Amino acid sequence: MIYLDNAATSWPKPDCVPEAMLHFLREVGASPGRSGHRLALEAERVRLDAREAVAALFGAPDPMRVVFTLNATTALNIVARGLLSPGAHVLTTGIEHNAVLRPLRALEQCGVVVDMVPSARDGTVEVAAVEDNVGPRTQLLVVNHASNVCGTVLPIRAIGEVARRHGVAFAVDAAQTGGCWPIDVEADHVDLLVFSGHKGLLGPTGTGGLVLGRGFHAERLPALVHGGTGSRSEDEHQPDFLPDKYEAGTPNIVGLAGLLAAVRYVSARGVEAIRAEEQALTQRLIDGLMGIPGVRVVGTGKAQLQTAVVSFTLDGHSVSQVALALDEQFGVLCRPGLHCAPRAHQTLGTAPQGTLRLSPGPFTTTDEIDRAVEAVRQLAGRRTDG
Amino acid sequence: MAEFAVILFHSTSHAVYAERVLRRAGLAVKMIPTPRHLSSDCGSAVRIAASDQAASLEALGAAGVVFDRVERLG
Known part of the structure; x- marks a missing residue:
């Protein structure tokens, strides 16, 4: 085969991935962030290890700005639904995955204006064309780093410079590039890096997330899912601090144990x-x-x-x-x-x-x-x- | 009897991050359940020697670790 x-x-995953998941299930097992006993703390340490490994891989200085979600799609929905309100303008490209386009099309029904920068027949996008389409109401520029159909890689650093120059939030869908193409959120001017855990990062399905760049203010981005985080339990409102703000509900901690092993493998190789x-x-x-x-x-x-x-x-x-x-x-x-x-x-x-x-x-x-x-x-x- | 200080947090994510940052700075730390007489958002706290308080807060500040407050334990 x-x-x-x-x-x-x-597929296949490195052997260390299933081994780490089995070890977690057998020896740790607890949910992080909830109880304070030794196994819950150990689970939280595994999650912190995973945050640190992902942060280091993507050049992010603060592991608390690494948020885990079940997949890149969820992270893209946090970004699009959080940043775009009626009347806002969002710019994307002609080679996007439905994980970007479907949230934008849904928001279009609510009065968000969606524009696509034309792409050439080979999937490339001209940076000048991006800049030509940025307007005074543009709130978000969201592009995939590489096409999942033809693999063409976009020049995110140059596009990020355009976004920075115009004060537009810059989100990158790195589902196809995380782990197999160099990414540096700071040098590439990325405000919101969306990653998948189970493709190039070699982790299990059910893992993905969002890295918030240092200059991006999280107050701009409301939570998409509200619920228990283990923190501020007396408060019926969602916490406003990272990473808990975007991590309501019991996480896929077994998956994150596998993702940690996978990212360490990718980093070592x-x-x-x-x-x-x-x-x-x-x-x-x-x-x-x-x-x-x-x-x-x-x-x-x-x-x-x-x-x-x-x-x-x-x-x-x-x-x-x-x-x-x-x-x-x-x-x-x-x-x-x-x-x-x-x-x-x-x-x-x-x-x-x-x-x-x-x-x-x-x-x-x-x-x-x-x-x-x-x-x-x-x-x-x-x-x-x- | 040794004097301790307790660092309180909003979230276990931050408490465990603080534990790691302080250990890396060479400081002795222990994760403890938040003492009942201290109200806190988070069930876990970091106990340090009172004499390490200044060095601990400096290390947390340098790493950007968010905490709620510090209390002395007698």
């Missing part, structure tokens, strides 16, 4: 080292696919400009039939279709059929890439619609 669906969720390995695999995959008659690879075609996500179409074949044949006949696991990003596919010229997406990860080998390319080559010469 060749798993090439790391853009959905990474090195984001730059992982990036270099994935870049080589990605270029090998792009070149291999482009050598097959009838294959069209979308995006820039240059691995140095993208994450390890390669989308393509195959003339005369439906993507879902090819995906099924890859799975059943060759053991190659990938994701066909629209990838929860219909707007991105419109931009890339691949809507409504979508693409086949192959996404290697930190444990993918060159041999697996070559076998996947060979499988596509064989299918290209046959009918897959029967």
